[in-house]
Amino acid sequence: QQQVKQSPQSLIVQKGGISIINCAYENTAFDYFPWYQQFPGKGPALLIAIRPDVSEKKEGRFTISFNKSAKQFSLHIMDSQPGDSATYFCAGFNTGGFKTIFGAGTRLFVKA
């Protein structure tokens, strides 16, 4: 049972374009939704996160859009750069259960 479904598996975007990664969750007990970025050979690192009482959060070129009724959220990377090429994971966290459940990941490649 995959509690967090992520798509697409891989994504190729031209430099300067918009990268969009989508996630859907099943567990309504999740109360925190982080996105992690992972470069090859490294551990993941927190990129941006949102709580379900907020519909959008923006940090620089990265924006999370959140739709609580549809149980969906997405990451938008504006003006995508080759340095953004990495694997991105969405996740849901349940404060009461102390568990973070990750999506399967999206490999992003930004062409120069």
Place this chain on the structure above:
Amino acid sequence: NAGVTQTPKFQVLKTGQSMTLQCAQDMNHEYMSWYRQDPGMGLRLIHYSVGAGITDQGEVPNGYNVSRSTTEDFPLRLLSAAPSQTSVYFCASSYSGLIEKHEQYFGPGTRLTVT
């Protein structure tokens, strides 16, 4: 601060062997966890701990044991290695308090191959 450290970086085991993956953090974090990363499967939670002496199972705990005798250390033990445990293992730590501070800091990973 060294952050989260993991040893070894690489390990090859034969089926049936046991071993312990080490994880340590120097940030005084209460929460620590172990994940395995497999292609197309994302990061799956194996075990986690919310403080010294307290551990619990994650999504895929079978074949693994953990203990948390100190705040700093959270070793993962493979009891009898199987080829299905070939994976990259990540340890992570975070504050378990305010939700806005629940950023998990990941170690560099251990790549394990079981033949």
